[in-house]
Amino acid sequence: MNHILQLAARNARRNLRRTLLTLSTVMVGAAFTLITLTFLRGVYGGMTADWAEAFGPVRIVTSEYAKKEVLQPLYANMDPIDEVLNQVRAVPEVQDASGVIRQGVIVTPAEAEELGDVGTLLLGGDEAFFTSHLKPGADLIEGGWFSPEEAGDQIVLGRRVAQQLGVSASDEVVLMGADQDGSLAETRARVMGIVSGNSLLDAQSFVPLETARYMANIPDGGLEILVYPVDGSRSGVVATADALRKTLGDGYVIEPWMERSLWKTNLPIMDAIEWVLAAIVVFLMALAIFNTMTMSVLERTGEIGVLRAMGQKKGETILVFLTESLLIGLTGALIGVLVGLPFAYWLATQGVTFGQDVVDEVGDSLPMTATVYGNISLDAVLIALSCGVATALIGALLPALRASSIPPYEAMRSRR
């Protein structure tokens, strides 16, 4: 094995210019893979994390609600909700759980003559939900959160809602919607604060659970239970959902965030983008390696013949070329990762700023933020390194097979 390694290393040094050129190609490919994956994972990871935090890593609704969710059937609620919540909280995989109510309402400045046309998704939750899951991802740009000292209904508006209404903290707004029976529901609330975080958050409005219960006329209930697992990884979320299904039985739809309609479609696309990107990089780098190795085989045909005549086996010939290629590939990938890491770090710490206009353009379909940060992960580093190795093996395989298949007498003849 040692002599194969020596031969491979010697061969790599023989045409140093070509080896360096190939190494550079692999290096650029690996660096590109690392930087792009860091950026993509930052974008996707940020979006999915923000979304799961606001909409629950695992969500429990009644089967009836799940069937007609697009119509927001407030009547398909859980009232009372406490018994179900206690059952959920008793599951060991569950860290905490909150009952929430989401409903569409029309919001109008209190002093306006006519009812406006600004619609918002009103989210009512308990204090624990806001403290642990919503406030960390929301920047207060004006005022504060709910205050126990304030009498009457209180509301915190998303940045875009406040902008559309032209209201500031301490102004009053009127909320108008329909309760679970389709009857008119209304209230007047003081704007306690204005928050900004992502495009989803900016388009929503937040009220204490009691206000949402009044608006929906669900006195002791909720519409959804958002469950936050102890293990927040994808597998942890799935395991928690499975445990909850066993506990609650029929009558409920328990979905991990990846199975919710938005991500059911988008996650495979996101995964596919990563794979396509990696495949393109591998293909381009493999072409470079293939070229180098083919040239190497052509240049060394006579030498291969001599070695074969001296007893070198076919497999050993293949191994020499594969090892040479692996040396170049792995070295290139390692340098590529080292070169790519500072850029990836910059992406992770400084981010790329798209601006508020882009956030508003995205609307409330995805949780887009004005500045997108990268996410450096060991996973991305390993993928970048693997690309180098895969490239080396794929690119060198054909030339190596070709070298091993040359009969010694032909190789000797070509030497003359």
Next chain:
Amino acid sequence: MWFLVFLFQVAFGGEVPTAAELLAAMDANLQSSSQESVTKMVVNDGRRTREYRMSVVARGREDAAVAYLEPARDSGTKMLKVGEQMWIYLPRSERVQKISGHMMRQGMMGSDLSYEDMMTTEDFDERYEASVVGQVELAGRKHWLLDANAKDSSVTYPRRKMWIDAEYLIPTKQELYAVSGMLLKTWSMADIREIDGKNVPMKMVIVDELKEGSSTTMVTESLKFDVPLEGEVFSRRWLERRE
């Protein structure tokens, strides 16, 4: 006096009356300068049943003021109809809201009765071309069957069929159709009692045929005709006044 004679003829005479005569007779039976009532509205949406109690004051056919008394959640909510305009007072937000646009077609308090249903009762003659189909029997009583088609297809119910009780001169049943011919709503009236010389249906059932299992029953608990009215009732001031 001539009207009473006519009523008598329509009710008991052998001749087939015209649609206009029937409608005029119906109006004459129910018309009063003012009326005051307490009505219970029972809304059953096929899932659960809710009860509302409201006091209603009406002036002629044009104006009406409704104040919700029960349940506590809706107590204080008021509705005012003056001519063709309608407003609602929302006590929690202390706001008067004009009902217009898409709100008109929404069920009043989630019932089968839309705000529009309340608005478009008085201009029947102007909007519909009606004809008497003939005399039919309904629930063992003689009725005139009236078929009315809208002059303008933009009205909510382009076709109406009315079964008018030949004796009481009350439309005990109405079917309201869409332009496609689909049945949208069925109204029926029952428990007819004589109050102040008028035959009055004390119970009305409205079924929105598009909502499965849904029905709204209006039961008049008390009713007085020609009562003296407070001048302020049909004003925005009354609407905004906290009781």
